[in-house]
Amino acid sequence: MIEQLKSRVTEKLKDHPKRLQHVFGVYETACKLAIIHGVDQEKAAIAALYHDYAKYDTIEEQIQHIELKLIKQYAEYPVIYHALAAAISLEQEFMIKDQDILNAIRHHVWGRPKMSDLEKIIFISDSCEPNRKFDDASLIFETATKDLNHAVLLAMKASIDYLYQKGLLPSQEQLEAYTYYQEVNRGEIK
Ligand SMILES: [Fe+2]
Ligand SMILES: [Fe+2]
Secondary structure, three states, rough: HHHHHHHHHHHHOOOOHHHHHHHHHHHHHHHHHHHHHHOOOHHHHHHHOOOOOOOOOOOOHOOOOHHHHHHHOOOHHHHHHHHHHHHHHHHHHHHHOOOOHHHHHHHHOOOOOOOOHHHHHHHHHHHHHHOOOOOOOHHHHHHHHHOOOHHHHHHHHHHHHHHHHHHHHOHHHHHHHHHHHHHOOOOOOO
């Protein structure tokens, strides 16, 4: 299964070597964190390898199988479509029904409140895999080896800060997830 996914994604992203490197970086990082935190390593590997599968499909291709309600919901944030499309493709082409794997892919861009450990690991790994060169990437990884909730918060903050730097606004959904993990890290939510 893993070898099959590796060759599928390598073929799919063959014209995007940087992205392919990123995907394999997420894979390595997610496997490490899965071992440390007792999360199923195969599930982490599958989600990591497939999370950006639809990244370079056209918007038309990405939304082809997404339900209309979600297409409308994310019309202002089309970056989300590649995540939803990848989850659909994995389910349809590889018969993966495991909702934890599919959710980890669906929510890898912003994260969300109440993530499972697998979701957290994919979200964090996407942010801090070794090819990510921003200042806090290694800090996020180091933190994640000890405390996933703290690392989620740092990764969310890095992503939101990056948007502000580019003069863009984070979505309500992204801010809600960030607020949720601020509360978790203050011990207000168990
Ligand atoms: Fe992505
Ligand atoms: Fe990614």
